[in-house]
Amino acid sequence: MRKVSRLSRFNIASLALGLAFLYLPILILVIYSFNDSRLVTVWGGWSLRWYREFFSDRAMIEAAWMSLRVAVSSATIATLLGTLAAVALSRGARFRGRTLFSGMLYAPLVMPEVITGLSLLLLFVALNAERGFWTVTFAHTTLTMCFVAVVVQSRLGSLDRSLEEAAMDLGCNPVRAFVAVTLPLIAPAIVAGWMLAFTLSLDDLVIASFTTGPGSATLPIRIYSEVRLGVKPEINAICTLVIALIAVVIVIASLASKLSSSQGESAAPL
Amino acid sequence: MTDELPRTDAAADAAGDVRPAAGQPLLRIEGVAKTFGSFRAVDGVSLDIKAGEFFALLGPSGCGKTTLLRMLAGFEAPDEGRILLGGKDIAQALPHERPINMMFQSYALFPHLSVRDNIAFGLKRAGMARADIATRVSEMVALVKLEGLEKRKPDQLSGGQRQRVALARALARRPQLLLLDEPLAALDKKLRESTQGELMELQRRLGMTFIIVTHDQEEAMTMASRIGVMKAGRLDQVASPRELYEAPRSRWIAEFVGDINLFDAEFKLRDGHRLVIGTGGAGTLVVAEPREAVGETRFSVAIRPEKVKLSRRGPVSEAGRETAINRLDGVIADICYLGGTTTYKVKLDTGGMLQASVANSARLDVDAYSLNQNVVAWFTPDDCVLLPS
Numbered sequence: 001m002r003k004v005s006r007l008s009r010f011n012i013a014s015l016a017l018g019l020a021f022l023y024l025p026i027l028i029l030v031i032y033s034f035n036d037s038r039l040v041t042v043w044g045g046w047s048l049r050w051y052r053e054f055f056s057d058r059a060m061i062e063a064a065w066m067s068l069r070v071a072v073s074s075a076t077i078a079t080l081l082g083t084l085a086a087v088a089l090s091r092g093a094r095f096r097g098r099t100l101f102s103g104m105l106y107a108p109l110v111m112p113e114v115i116t117g118l119s120l121l122l123l124f125v126a127l128n129a130e131r132g133f134w135t136v137t138f139a140h141t142t143l144t145m146c147f148v149a150v151v152v153q154s155r156l157g158s159l160d161r162s163l164e165e166a167a168m169d170l171g172c173n174p175v176r177a178f179v180a181v182t183l184p185l186i187a188p189a190i191v192a193g194w195m196l197a198f199t200l201s202l203d204d205l206v207i208a209s210f211t212t213g214p215g216s217a218t219l220p221i222r223i224y225s226e227v228r229l230g231v232k233p234e235i236n237a238i239c240t241l242v243i244a245l246i247a248v249v250i251v252i253a254s255l256a257s258k259l260s261s262s263q264g265e266s267a268a269p270l
Numbered sequence: 271m272t273d274e275l276p277r278t279d280a281a282a283d284a285a286g287d288v289r290p291a292a293g294q295p296l297l298r299i300e301g302v303a304k305t306f307g308s309f310r311a312v313d314g315v316s317l318d319i320k321a322g323e324f325f326a327l328l329g330p331s332g333c334g335k336t337t338l339l340r341m342l343a344g345f346e347a348p349d350e351g352r353i354l355l356g357g358k359d360i361a362q363a364l365p366h367e368r369p370i371n372m373m374f375q376s377y378a379l380f381p382h383l384s385v386r387d388n389i390a391f392g393l394k395r396a397g398m399a400r401a402d403i404a405t406r407v408s409e410m411v412a413l414v415k416l417e418g419l420e421k422r423k424p425d426q427l428s429g430g431q432r433q434r435v436a437l438a439r440a441l442a443r444r445p446q447l448l449l450l451d452e453p454l455a456a457l458d459k460k461l462r463e464s465t466q467g468e469l470m471e472l473q474r475r476l477g478m479t480f481i482i483v484t485h486d487q488e489e490a491m492t493m494a495s496r497i498g499v500m501k502a503g504r505l506d507q508v509a510s511p512r513e514l515y516e517a518p519r520s521r522w523i524a525e526f527v528g529d530i531n532l533f534d535a536e537f538k539l540r541d542g543h544r545l546v547i548g549t550g551g552a553g554t555l556v557v558a559e560p561r562e563a564v565g566e567t568r569f570s571v572a573i574r575p576e577k578v579k580l581s582r583r584g585p586v587s588e589a590g591r592e593t594a595i596n597r598l599d600g601v602i603a604d605i606c607y608l609g610g611t612t613t614y615k616v617k618l619d620t621g622g623m624l625q626a627s628v629a630n631s632a633r634l635d636v637d638a639y640s641l642n643q644n645v646v647a648w649f650t651p652d653d654c655v656l657l658p659s
Contacts, residue, residue: 165345166378168365170443171395180391184382 026243033236040231050237060238063222067202070133070218074140075197081141082148082197083190087178089149090156108146116143117210124211131213139211140201147200148193155189156182188256195253199246289446290356292322296479297342297447302351302361303503304337311337313503314351319447319481324473326494327483330526334503335483339449342481343372355446366395371445375452377436379424385411385435386420392443410438413472430461437469441476450482454489466492487527491515499523515574521657524572529613531578531624534659535571544651547571551622556595557654570659575613575627577653580645596654598624598647602639614639616647 037044167177205220297319344365414434518524604615
């Protein structure tokens with residue numbers, strides 16, 4: 001029973017201003033993606049012309065496909081590694097240097113992307129790796145793994161330890177107890193972590209441009225290079241599609257994490 | 271007689287174990303110790319538990335009782351000592367290898383499983399046949415009176431219902447030993463009292479061995495047939511509730527279990543089977559000679575508040591004159607009305623403060639004393655307990 005309080009006029013005004021600040025540019029972009037005119041700033045009536053243009057633009061479609069593949073594979077690897085790290089940090093015995101380890105795990109959260117990108121580029125060059133799909137995927141995995149670890153670890157931290165003990169008491173060995181009890185309970189957090197990693201990878205420009213090679217541009221790189229030659233309304237259409245995809249993913253992720261936290265509240269009184 | 275339900279525990283049968291009959295030794299704890307870092311949580315505890323017993327581990331928080339229980343369940347391994355269950359050392363066995371189940375303080379119900387699946391969880395792991403599991407689950411549901419709630423999830427249950435699910439889940443595997451970690455701590459007072467009775471009834475009917483951990487001395491006294499009082503990792507006294515209350519072995523136990531009047535005392539002279547002692551605060555008292563001689567000349571004397579009688583002029587009957595040797599004059603300094611009883615604090619003329627608990631046996635307050643009233647507090651030599659100080 002949450003108390004519904006009425007918003008004051010001041011609150012409404014500040015909310016409207018804040019939302020306008022955040023979403024007005026995006027709204028304009030979306031509206032102009034349906035513009036029939038060749039000039040971005042001149043309104044020429046409603047049309048789906050630029051969407052058709054995009055779907056017949058081979059290079060652009062290839063970049064989008066590349067981005068999707070990178071996002072899915074890096075998110076999957078990051079989720080696997082991040083979950084393992086979170087489990088080790090919150091469930092493992094208090095090993096020496098644990099604080100240092102968790103600090104190192106979270107460092108990429110605050111590391112400037114230019115540094116991450118540059119250091120990865122130097123690594124790939126040193127390893128003499130051919131830059132392309134896999135280098136971008138690995139780079140994005142290092143970027144997004146810590147986000148997954150944070151999400152999963154917070155869920156693990158709120159989980160009653162005695163749940164696993166109860167499972168062991170009732171005949172499970174430690175691995176079975178984890179699979180039968182812990183995994184289903186942290187699954188929503190794992191899903192949310194994957195979604196987060198996916199969107200982060202999808203919209204990353206800096207790290208991708210450091211670590212990608214010729215002929216394997218991701219969508220943000222492609223868009224950025226197009227824009228430098230002048231903004232075509234086609235870009236608006238692509239951006240609108242990306243926004244729609246990310247919005248869907250974020251809604252699913254937040255639903256998943258909401259489900260996750262409501263399940264964790266089973267100890268609360270009715 | 272003690273065992274009405276058939277013993278068909280798949281896990282136990284597979285292990286080929288034989289359950290000791292009621293009254294036979296079941297569990298032996300030998301010099302068990304556990305250290306966390308530099309903190310010695312359990313410090314050399316030895317204890318024997320018989321089959322069919324309802325045993326309570328009582329102590330303040332941090333006394334090591336929960337650690338001891340967790341060592342019995344297998345969540346902690348003892349650093350020293352042995353834990354023998356039916357003659358077999360299980361001290362280093364993992365939790366799932368022991369025919370012991372535990373009911374957790376938080377209940378630890380699996381939130382993603384229904385009541386039925388929670389209860390069936392341990393049976394599935396034991397490899398029981400589907401039909402047998404269904405039978406056992408409905409048996410358990412009936413046992414803890416949860417009929418009709420089988421499909422609910424734990425967060426759709428009240429606190430009391432959750433407690434029952436946790437109990438049914440722990441009982442379902444028919445463990446040789448059931449451990450209960452503060453099982454009633456989360457319930458309100460009324461529910462706690464009725465649940466105490468149900469737990470005792472259940473334990474008697476199943477003939478199972480229960481070990482309960484609690485910090486609530488009333489709960490331990492009500493339910494357990496024997497109580498072990500723990501303090502700073504050690505078992506201070508193991509005794510029946512009555513013995514613990516009437517013949518505590520130390521000053522600390524006397525104060526921990528129930529209310530008590532304590533005075534520092536000094537031996538003066540012996541008069542047959544009576545000792546005359548001098549106290550600070552309550553003057554000279556005559557006490558019965560203790561069964562075990564108190565070695566030192568300085569000790570404490572303890573009198574339970576309900577053993578202290580109050581009167582306006584002192585005892586008058588012949589019988590009273592003979593036994594009521596200890597007569598102390600004083601003034602009522604404080605009155606605490608508790609419904610069934612009233613606790614008076616009497617400021618003695620000799621300087622001490624004495625608590626007297628008087629049953630309110632009549633509805634009208636003709637017997638009640640008022641503040642600042644002069645009274646005589648009296649008790650017999652047998653009501654006094656001598657304790658090493």
